[in-house]
Amino acid sequence: MNALTTFDPRPAVPPAVGRVNGHIPAVLAADEPRSANTAAAAELDADLAKTVKRTSYMRQLFYVVVLLVALAGQVSGAVAALGIPLIWAIPAVGALELGGIVVLANADVRRRLGEKANASRILSAAIAAFAVAFNWMAHDNKLLAGFFAAMSALGYLVWLMHTENQRRDRLRAKGQLPPVTPAYELIGHWLRHPWQTLRAKNLAKANPDLGLYPSIAAAQAEKRREVRTAAIAKVLHRKIRAAVDPTTADIAVAVYDLDEIAVRLADGADYDGLTALIGAALTPDRLAAEQPPRKVQADVGTPLRDVLAIDGQIDSAIDSGADTDIANLSAPEPTAPSTARRLAHRQAHRQNRRQVRTATRRQVSAVDTDSGTDTDIDSQTDRKTDSGTDSSTANNTDSGTDRKPARKTATGTARRGGKAKHSPSAIANAAALRERYGNRLPAADNTIRTDMKWSHDRVRAARTAHHAKADINTDSTGA
Structure with a gap:
């Protein structure tokens, strides 16, 4: 059993000064004098050489003991199960037990020459597996059989690990395997x-x-x-x-x-x-002179903003039914931060939409009252407002039924005798559009809705009043 020899994993070329087996030890990482590093490296090299030699002797002794125990199991099993004489059983089972090691050593030699030696490695593993199986099956006492089979497997695995360790050391010494990296913290x-x-x-x-x-x-x-x-x-x-x-x-x-x-x-x-x-x-x-820039608030007192604010007041006045002098209405004072102003704008937008519908219903009701007709304005106006379509209904005159007046359209006007009467909110909105766009409005309603933040009905009503120049006629009449 001289197959196990001591192998020094250090490269043939002496390591650099201050290095152990090609690596800087942890104790040499600090900035120390050159002589101290050299002395510590030499001491670690000597200790490593002693450790490698001592471990090799221990490994050889351990393998010999494991091999003898496995051979004893193989011989006793061959004599008991196969009836082979003892003098012939010893060499037969010895060849079986050592066959896997011999073939594995041959595979290691071929791998040193650069080959993969897959066939030799597979054959070695098959021989070792057969030896383990024979030790298990040749004994009637399965506890004893398991002990001998485990010793056979243990001997082969110890040899295999030693061979692979030697191979990695050789590859690392030749620079074909990366060196061991530091142990970084988890x-x-x-x-x-x-x-x-x-x-x-x-x-x-x-x-x-x-x-x-x-x-x-x-x-x-x-x-x-x-x-x-x-x-x-x-x-x-x-x-x-x-x-x-x-x-x-x-x-x-x-x-x-x-x-x-x-x-x-x-x-x-x-x-x-x-x-x-x-x-x-x-x-x-x-730093003391520089103050943080204040947020400049938009001038709410511009004519356009005034018109929009007065529009809400006109709708509120119409909704309340009180007599209000529209000419004396004025825009509210600019207030609130930007966030509160946006919330107030949304709420005013929803409220204004409801007020436009209410004002339109009242205008149509006033027209119907003047004409002396009786119609269900509320229900039909709700249906027309929700659908957003223009319609006017009339019964057949030949049937002798009463002629019903025109209904409120989506544009916010009531028609009577072919003449359109615009609501004050539509006229105010038309004035706002004329101030922003002049006499030529954008072709798409969505453009006006995006710029003015108005609803679809409000844009249609304002556009109709703008085309009819109701806001100009109102100004000239008032003048």
Whole structure:
């Protein structure tokens, strides 16, 4: 059983000064004198060599004991189950027990030569599995059978782990396997800064000289460099593209060393001037003189806003039925912050819509009263207002029934004798439209609704009064 030999995982070339097996120990991460680092590295190297040799002896002894126990189970099972003489059973089951190890050693040699050796590895595993199965089936006492089978499996697995450890050490010594990275903290590094820790781990793989915290510092510096390079490339590309074509700008950004530009920018930076510029803005006198800008409120007293405000007062006056001098109405004083004003505007909009409907009904009722007819104005006006369509109904005169007057239309007018009579709210709204758009209104009602924040019925009524120039006639009549 001299197959197990001591293997030193350190590379053939002596490690660099201050390194153990190609890595900087944790105790050498601090800034210490060169002599102290060298002495500590030499001590750790010597201790590592002793540990590797001692572990190799322990492993060999353990494997010999496991192999003897497994062979005892194999021999006793072969004699009891197969009836083979003891002198022949020992070499037979010995070949079975060691067959998996021999084939696995051959596969390890082929893998050192660069081959995968899949066939040898599969055959080795099959032989070991058969040895374990034979130990289990050859004994009637299943507790004893399980013990011998477990020892056979344990011996093969110990050998397999030792072979794989040797292979990884060889690959790492040749630079074909990444070095062992520092042990980063779970909460402080992985959970709080996962991407930064992953970047630090990759940097530690590429440069084994980086320890735990130097690799994190290198990751932070690399991230800052990426952000700085991206900003410089963006500005450089924009400046060059302003002078030449975009393709030339792309070539220039790809050719120029952006890190060198960053270095020269840092060397030529005027830190004194920048500090003075920022300090001048933070002087107490200037901070005390500067007040936060106040929000400028819109002038609610403009003629357009006055017309809109008076429109609501006219509707309220019509709704109450009181005698009100429309000429003496005035706009309310501007109040309230912007949020309260928006809420008040929405509420006034809904209230004004109801008032327009009520005022129109009363106008139509007044027309019907003057004509001496009796109609159900409320029910029919509600239906016409909700549907938003213009209609006028009349019964057949030949039937001898009374002729019903025209109903209220969606435009907010009542027709009698072919002449349209506009409500005061429609006239006020028409004046507002004329002040905003002049004599030519937008073709789409949605444009007026968006600009004026009016309902569909209100826009139609105002448009009709505008086309009829009811607001101009009213002004000229009043004059």
